[in-house]
Amino acid sequence: MTLTMAAVTVDLVLLTIRQGGLQVLLVERGIPPFRGRWALPGGFVLPDEDLDEAAVRELREETGLDPQSGHLEQLATYGTPGRDPRGRVVTVAYLALLPDLPAPVAGSDASGASWRPFSADRLFSADRLAFDHDRILADGVERARSKLEYTPLATAFCPPEFTVADLRTVYETVWQTTLDPRNFHRKVTSAEGFVEPTGTTAARERGRPAQLFRRGPATLLHPPLLRPSR
Numbered sequence: 001m002t003l004t005m006a007a008v009t010v011d012l013v014l015l016t017i018r019q020g021g022l023q024v025l026l027v028e029r030g031i032p033p034f035r036g037r038w039a040l041p042g043g044f045v046l047p048d049e050d051l052d053e054a055a056v057r058e059l060r061e062e063t064g065l066d067p068q069s070g071h072l073e074q075l076a077t078y079g080t081p082g083r084d085p086r087g088r089v090v091t092v093a094y095l096a097l098l099p100d101l102p103a104p105v106a107g108s109d110a111s112g113a114s115w116r117p118f119s120a121d122r123l124f125s126a127d128r129l130a131f132d133h134d135r136i137l138a139d140g141v142e143r144a145r146s147k148l149e150y151t152p153l154a155t156a157f158c159p160p161e162f163t164v165a166d167l168r169t170v171y172e173t174v175w176q177t178t179l180d181p182r183n184f185h186r187k188v189t190s191a192e193g194f195v196e197p198t199g200t201t202a203a204r205e206r207g208r209p210a211q212l213f214r215r216g217p218a219t220l221l222h223p224p225l226l227r228p229s230r
Contacts, residue, residue: 005088006079006088006089006090007044007086007087007088007089007090008044008045008051008089008090008091008092009042009043009044009045009084009089009090009091009092010042010043010045010051010054010055010058010091010092010093010094011040011041011042011091011092011093011094011133011136012025012040012041012042012055012058012059012093012094012095012096013040013075013093013094013095013096013136013137013139013140013141014040014041014059014096014097014098015095015096015097015098015118015140015141015144016097016098016099016100016115016157017099017100017157017169017170017173017174018100018115020173021117021118021173022117022118022141022173022174022176023115023116023117023118024040024115024116024118024137024141025040025041025113025114025115025116026038026039026040026041026113026114026115026116026129027039027040027041027112027113027114028112028113028114029130030112033084033085033086033130034130034131037129037130038116038129038130039129039130039131039133040093040129040133040136040137041058041059041113042055042058042091043058043061045092051074051092052072052074055072055092055094056072059096069098069099070096070097070098070099070156070157071095071096071097071098071153071156072094072095072096073094073095074092074093074094074095075093075094075095075136075139075140075143076092076093076136076139077090077091077092077093078090078091078093078132078135078136079091080132083131083132084131091131091136093136093139093140095140095143095144097144097153097156097157098156098157099156099157099158099159118137118141141174144174145174145175145227148170148171148174148175148225148227149221149224149225149226149227150220150221150224150225151219151220151221152194152195152215152216152218152219152221154167154170154171154174155167155195155215157170157174158170158215160214161198161200161202161212161213161214162212162213162214163202163210163211163212163213164184164185164188164189164195164210164211164213165181165210167188167195167213168181168184168185168188171184171225175227175228177227177228179228184225187223187225188225190223191218191221191222191223191225192218192222193216193217193218194215194216194218194221195213195214195215195216196213196214196215196216197211197212197213198212198213198214200212
């Protein structure tokens with residue numbers, strides 16, 4: 001049996017909610033292959049580092065952003081032969097969810113970095129993403145949508161203190177649907193450990209001040225918040 005040597009990379013699906021929509025962070029590649037094409041931030045894993053360390057390092061180097069203020073988890077591994085024209089390359093993809101963030105700063109091998117609106121049909125009016133990043137991005141968005149059903153992951157898109165309306169906006173944006181405000185409020189506040197009141201309120205332009213909440217201790221939602229059937 002002959003062993004095949006493969007290089008290992010990490011790629012990041014970094015999602016946030018900006019300007020009223022779900023957006024993904026992309027970098028414009030400054031080096032071959034796919035020079036000038038948009039791609040997910042990422043790069044090769046160094047010989048002396050763990051995969052998680054590589055993911056955090058690449059995010060900082062290519063964008064200047066730090067995932068510690070949000071959620072970071074391993075998504076999946078992709079190793080289809082030919083996915084990288086440089087040779088046999090296996091990538092470990094990560095999903096990162098963070099609150100509204102400022103404009104990123106491109107790093108070492110990226111000539112640009114930008115938030116781009118996500119669309120299930122077409123990301124934006126340009127060529128498809130480099131490598132197999134279209135597939136990785138689609139998998140990352142579906143993972144986020146699914147986890148909003150049975151975990152408190154939606155709070156990763158929110159500031160430390162938020163209203164139920166803020167949380168509903170997250171669900172509506174990620175699921176691309178409209179939810180009944182009263183029904184949603186009932187489900188959120190009845191799910192044990194999902195959110196807990198801070199004891200303070202936020203002023204609104206109309207009506208009474210809105211109660212502020214923070215994320216509770218729950219890791220799973222019971223009962224879950226299921227996506228509306230289409």
